[in-house]
Amino acid sequence: xxxxxxxxxxxxxxxxxxxxxxxxxxxxxxxxxxxxxxxxxxxxxxxxxxxxxxxxxxxxxxxxxxxxxxxxxxxxxxxxxxxxxxxxxxxxxxxxxxxxxxxxxxxxxxxxxxxxxxxxxxxxxxxxxxxxxxxxxxxxxxxxxxxxxxxxxxxxxxxxxxxxxxxxxxxxxxxxxxxxxxxxxxxxxxxxxxxxxxxxxxxxxxxxxxxxxxxxxxxxxxxxxxxxxxxxxxxxxxxxxxxxxxxxxxxxxxxxxxxxxxxxxxxxxxxxxxxxxxxxxxxxxxxxxxxxx
Ligand code: COA
Ligand code: MG
Numbered sequence: 421x422x423x424x425x426x427x428x429x430x431x432x433x434x435x436x437x438x439x440x441x442x443x444x445x446x447x448x449x450x451x452x453x454x455x456x457x458x459x460x461x462x463x464x465x466x467x468x469x470x471x472x473x474x475x476x477x478x479x480x481x482x483x484x485x486x487x488x489x490x491x492x493x494x495x496x497x498x499x500x501x502x503x504x505x506x507x508x509x510x511x512x513x514x515x516x517x518x519x520x521x522x523x524x525x526x527x528x529x530x531x532x533x534x535x536x537x538x539x540x541x542x543x544x545x546x547x548x549x550x551x552x553x554x555x556x557x558x559x560x561x562x563x564x565x566x567x568x569x570x571x572x573x574x575x576x577x578x579x580x581x582x583x584x585x586x587x588x589x590x591x592x593x594x595x596x597x598x599x600x601x602x603x604x605x606x607x608x609x610x611x612x613x614x615x616x617x618x619x620x621x622x623x624x625x626x627x628x629x630x631x632x633x634x635x636x637x638x639x640x641x642x643x644x645x646x647x648x649x650x651x652x653x654x655x656x657x658x659x660x661x662x663x664x665x666x667x668x669x670x671x672x673x674x675x676x677x678x679x680x681x682x683x684x685x686x687x688x689x690x691x692x693x694x695x696x697x698x699x700x701x702x703x704x705x706x707x708x709x710x711x712x713x
Contacts, residue, residue: 505540
């Protein structure tokens with residue numbers, strides 16, 4: 421998964437448009453982009469869409485973002501959509517492993533009720549939306565086999581902090597949000613989950629999106645969320661390994677395969693050791709997932 425497109429779940433028109441967007445995943449949002457009075461409608465529209473879209477073999481992954489555990493709406497959200505067998509539930513304002521364990525239990529009960537295989541529904545946690553959540557970043561490891569992705573958010577965190585802004589004049593995140601981003605990256609790696617970069621809300625700024633996505637890929641994120649279909653091709657391009665990167669990775673792996681007793685090689689005046697082999701293998705796995713390689 422390289423690109424995950426958010427769609428307000430109360431908009432059938434945008435949901436249909438999402439299907440032709442080339443996004444690897446659609447996030448049907450029941451949370452912040454849906455007004456309180458529209459939540460019930462959004463659940464019904466999301467369920468109908470899940471049933472219709474999941475019948476097609478060539479489809480994006482279908483994820484539903486529910487309302488956070490402290491809202492009292494999560495159970496109604498899950499009762500509304502789990503019957504449509506979404507591939508994953510995104511949990512906003514997650515505060516560490518205990519929140520994931522809580523959601524895991526709720527999913528286990530609903531999967532049984534709807535005759536869906538136990539463990540089918542994965543969990544993606546939004547790990548940095550409250551100040552308290554940052555102190556729990558280390559607790560995702562081992563919380564649940566369902567936890568396959570971690571992502572982060574700067575909008576709700578800035579609200580929780582009472583900040584005036586979360587980006588500087590150049591559009592770059594200020595230091596509290598860079599820290600949240602980095603904690604998400606560490607939390608994901610330690611939990612064996614995919615690290616997914618946050619949204620770029622300035623959706624007409626393609627250069628800014630590209631710069632942010634490239635920096636995320638450099639640091640170990642392997643996907644980014646989008647809020648507008650126009651962002652999807654840029655994100656897909658940035659997170660698809662280039663032919664050059666694939667060739668470099670293959671050269672490193674071949675150099676070590678040629679001499680099984682060596683722990684280190686020099687290629688083109690640069691030193692490579694076992695860590696670089698692991699890095700090269702991860703890149704090739706991503707290339708394969710994108711249908712290359
Ligand atoms: N998913 C699917 N389709 C979308 C879309 C999205 N996230 N965002 C826009 N579109 C559609 C529009 O409906 C429009 O369709 P049309 O040409 O058939 O009328 C087309 O893409 C172009 O949209 P545009 O006019 O450029 O933007 P807009 O002003 O209609 O919408 C937003 C701007 C921000 C309201 C919209 O992009 C959106 O709803 N984004 C998702 C918000 C969200 O889910 N937030 C929660 C997570 S942070
Ligand atoms: Mg939010």
